[in-house]
Amino acid sequence: MRLPALVLLAASLAGPALAQTLRVGIASDPNVLDPAQSTAYVERVVFTALCDRLVDVGPDLNFRPELATAWEWSDEGRTLTLRLREDGRFHDGTVLDAAAVKVNLDRYRTARESRRRSELAPVTAVEAPDARTVVIRLSEPYAPLLSVLSDRSGMIMSPTALARLGERIRDEPVCSGPFRLVRRVAQDRIEMEKFPQHWNAANIHVQRLTLLPIPDSNVRLLNLRSGQLDLIERVTPSDVADARRDARLRVAEATSIAYQLFYIRVNGGALQDPRLREALELSLDRDIINQVALEGMFVANNQPEAPGTPYHFPDLAAPKRDLNRARALLREAGQPNAAFSLLVPNSPVESQVAQIIQSLAGEAGFQVKLETLEPSALVARSERGQDYDAAFGIWSGRPDPDGNIAPWVASDGFLNRMSYRNPAVDAAFLAGRRTTDPATRREAYHAAAQQWLADRPLLVLYHYRWFWGLRAGVTGFEPSADGLIRFAGLRLPG
Incomplete structure (x- = not known):
């Protein structure tokens, strides 16, 4: 239909105007x-x-100027100073200056409706000493800040429109x-x-x-x-x-730096018993999912960072499929035929992946009910934190390791729809944010991964390509690892 x-x-859009x-x-x-x-x-x-954002990310995942043409760290990593371009304008004609940036950053870090508060929590003040300079003060060094400003927290809206x-x-x-x-x-x-x-x-x-x-x-x-x-x-x-x-x-x-996952309501859902979540993972085979549903073109993986990258941990690889152990865990939990619902977006690929999960988990004894929803309805339902057991999600990835997992599993993460809380994970994230030393950060995110991978509030399935x-004839398209479409340079044929 x-x-x-x-x-x-x-077809209704066709014609000379196109x-x-x-x-x-x-x-x-x-x-x-x-x-x-x-x-x-x-x-x-x-x-x-x-x-536009304050900072963009290039195809090589390096930061590049957008609204901010330059930036500089000082005060041992506790102050970030941004220099704004002089030709910024909002769609309503309002001048884009430092005062406008301050309005937006203050809203993101304090407004009741903002989902950006956790990722800007270390910010103590935003200053606009002149029209082109923004100074961001931090309570402590915060290595992910540039990455944060390259996403929604760096998107600047008209203060005139916000006031209205x-x-x-x-x-x-x-x-x-x-x-x-x-x-x-x-x-x-x-x-x-x-x-x-x-x-x-x-x-x-x-x-x-x-x-x-x-x-x-x-x-x-x-x-x-x-x-x-x-x-x-x-x-x-x-x-x-x-x-x-x-x-x-x-x-x-x-x-791609994007990955597919499904997240699990660990407080009140049908899979709140950790033995059930372990049994579920042991019933799955990520390689089978990749080969059958994805033509083997994606990368089977259980972590938010792709294999071969600095923050992927080979010693924490996915467990091999073990149906006997999975069935034993179900019996220990008193649920040899544990039932749960899985919310799935109405996409042919994800629907097929869900059907494979249903079949694989069924061999261990799980009874998986698939519920297909329009993506925004799926998000809205799971964000209410109730009336679901597990749900599919996609994370488009960030150039900083903190942004690739903390929004999901930190206690205050804006995507933590699972009601997952683990003080050890939060402490490891905090340690990873306070330094720019790669070895120290790797140790911190490894400690976090050890814990949340064992707790299983979510299961990463694969990394995309x-x-x-x-x-034919459309030119100027620049593929990017974050999956976003940059429109500068795009030309239509003729």
Whole structure:
């Protein structure tokens, strides 16, 4: 029923006006378009067009200037000074200056609705000594800060719009990115237009941008093949080879820092007994999941950092599948046929992964009920912290090891939907944040991993490779390890 509607939707956008319109198929519909309240990955995709950040991340995962053109640490790592560009403007005409940055950072670290408070907790003050200088004072050295400012906490919204709208800015976001919002129709489309006063407007080569949320990866690819879309994210591994053979298309790819997981409600859910969570992991085989559902193109893994990287720990590798031990643990827990529900987004790939988990776990005795939801509904339900046992999630990855796991398993992590609390894990994270020495940080995050991997509030399944599909003739696309689409330099054919 969904397929014809989507094809007709794309067709309705056809016509001469499309000469300067970039049409992008995204994997789901955003929940909120306020960086303070956002938690879903797809919202980061939208924000890349809408909201500039203080610091960007390049394809090599090194930090590069965006709203801040330079930065400097001082006071033994307790002060970060940012120098802002002089040509920043918000979509409503407000000048982007240090005072505006201060308003946003203070909101992120103190507002009731903000999900950014934990990642900015070490900030004690934000100062604006002049229009182009921002000084961030910290209670202690905080190594992840630049990484934090390269994501939602570094997205700067118009203080004029914030004063007018308050929390309702989630419905009318006013930022300083290369595109400004024109119209949003939930579950249908997000329409933007080029912001001519943007500091990098000369490198934005389309006049309009339309983002179409299409959860079904097959439908996204069909619309790309038919010419109704110019660019799609997340081409599935099973479609990559065929897409590469299609002369109408081009496939771009990048090694990813993103990973797939499912998280488990450890306080009150059906899997709150740690023996059940251990049995569940022992019933799984990540290599089977990768080979059967993902054509072997992803990287089976149980940790937030990919194998071969400095913060992946080979001595903490996933346990081998052991059905006998899994069944014994279920009997010890008094639940030889333990039942739980798993919330799954309405994506063909993740649905197949969930079915494989259901089958593998079933061989140990688990009765797994799969419940398929639209992604924003899944997030909203699990964020309530009740009425679910386990749920799928994706983390797009960060260039700092703290940002790759602490939001999920720290006691105050903004993604800790599992009600997981472990003081030893929190203490290890704190130690890792207080130093920039790689060896000391590695020791700290290893100590944290030892504990949370044993507690199993979540199970990492695999690391992604990102695959994007582009209509032939679309040029200037720069694949990035974080999976986001940077629009600067993109050109349509003709």
